[in-house]
Amino acid sequence: MTDIQNDGHRPLAYKNEGFLDSPQARSLRILSEYLEPLSHFHKERIRDTVVFFGSARLAPDGPLGQYYEDARTLARLLTEWSMRIPGPFRRFVVCSGGGPGIMEAANRGAAEAGGKTVGLNIGLPFEQRPNPYISPELSFEFHYFFMRKFWFAYLAKALVVFPGGFGTIDEMSEILTLAQTHKLQKKMTIILYGSAYWNEVINFEALVKYGTISPADLNLFETADSPEAALQILQTSLTRHHLQPEAVPKDLEAAPDIAKSTI
Numbered sequence: 234m235t236d237i238q239n240d241g242h243r244p245l246a247y248k249n250e251g252f253l254d255s256p257q258a259r260s261l262r263i264l265s266e267y268l269e270p271l272s273h274f275h276k277e278r279i280r281d282t283v284v285f286f287g288s289a290r291l292a293p294d295g296p297l298g299q300y301y302e303d304a305r306t307l308a309r310l311l312t313e314w315s316m317r318i319p320g321p322f323r324r325f326v327v328c329s330g331g332g333p334g335i336m337e338a339a340n341r342g343a344a345e346a347g348g349k350t351v352g353l354n355i356g357l358p359f360e361q362r363p364n365p366y367i368s369p370e371l372s373f374e375f376h377y378f379f380m381r382k383f384w385f386a387y388l389a390k391a392l393v394v395f396p397g398g399f400g401t402i403d404e405m406s407e408i409l410t411l412a413q414t415h416k417l418q419k420k421m422t423i424i425l426y427g428s429a430y431w432n433e434v435i436n437f438e439a440l441v442k443y444g445t446i447s448p449a450d451l452n453l454f455e456t457a458d459s460p461e462a463a464l465q466i467l468q469t470s471l472t473r474h475h476l477q478p479e480a481v482p483k484d485l486e487a488a489p490d491i492a493k494s495t496i
Contacts, residue, residue: 266380270353270373274388277370280322281475282351282388283311283467286404287335287395287426300395300427301338307393307426307460308342308350311467316348318476323349325390325471330354330381331363331372335395340366353381382407390475391422391467396430412453413446420474423454424463431456 243249252258285304293301308327315325327343329336331352343350344366352367354374363372375381386408394405405425411417425431440446457463 263377263380266375266377267383270384273370273373277349277368278322279326279349279351279371279388280320280324281326281390282328283315283325283391283393283471284328284385284389285335285339285393285395286330286397286401287338288397288401289330289332289334289336290398291334291396293338297396297430301335303426303460304335304338304393304395305342305345307463308339309346310342310460310464312343312346312348312350314464314468316346324476325467326351326371328353328385328389329367330385330400331367333362333364335397337364337366340364344368353384355381386411386417389421390419390471391424393424393426393463393467394431395426396434402435409450409453413450420470422467422470422474424466425454425456426458426463428456428458 246252253261285308287300287304288297291297291301295301311325312327315323318324326349327339328351329339331340331354336352340350340352341364349368349371350366351371352363352373354363354372355378356374356376363374373384375384382404385404389408392405392408394401405423408421408423412421412423437446437451441448441451455466457466
């Protein structure tokens with residue numbers, strides 16, 4: 234796309250699509266994937282989230298279909314509980330990767346409870362299309378995986394990891410690493426849902442045996458095998474660690490100035 238308009242003038246830089254799509258403007262595109270979601274989270278008064286990870290390939294009628302229904306039920310129960318929490322902010326909003334499978338189940342359960350629900354979608358050549366249960370104003374499309382991962386971690390107070398493949402394991406491992414290395418400035422509850430699956434897929438005890446993690450690292454997560462058990466863990470931990478008076482995240486305080494600025 235040429236930089237010169239029909240009238241012979243060069244467009245303003247921030248309206249120049251050719252420049253914005255260029256390698257030189259990559260930092261602007263990255264920043265946009267931070268600021269644009271931030272403005273929506275502020276507008277919708279989203280204080281924090283509970284993130285559901287899991288396979289996009291898992292269908293309700295497939296061999297692991299029960300996990301779809303469990304994720305749907307847990308998201309509904311969690312949303313019903315969180316909507317009863319008083320205050321000016323929406324608390325512990327269900328958030329997923331925005332696609333099918335477990336992600337769809339989580340957004341579906343939250344929507345069925347009448348709550349807002351977030352989808353952080355990623356543009357991929359297959360699998361990943363936004364599911365229809367995401368709140369439209371909270372449905373985001375990312376180009377950069379690392380910016381999507383940032384938003385998974387930044388607002389999350391808890392993480393529920395359902396059975397999944399490479400993507401799920403990658404996302405789970407990143408959060409566990411942040412917790413292990415004390416890079417999280419908050420308590421994040423991490424639940425591995427489906428102990429039979431996770432005990433077979435990842436041998437955490439072997440990691441301890443070979444000294445690649447410490448025995449204390451096994452305390453970074455808990456396991457659950459029913460929506461009711463997972464809900465109890467979430468309610469107990471979220472109440473203990475996050476329902477006392479606390480400062481609003483600085484970026485959310487600043488968001489009105491960002492949103493109203495014409496600069």
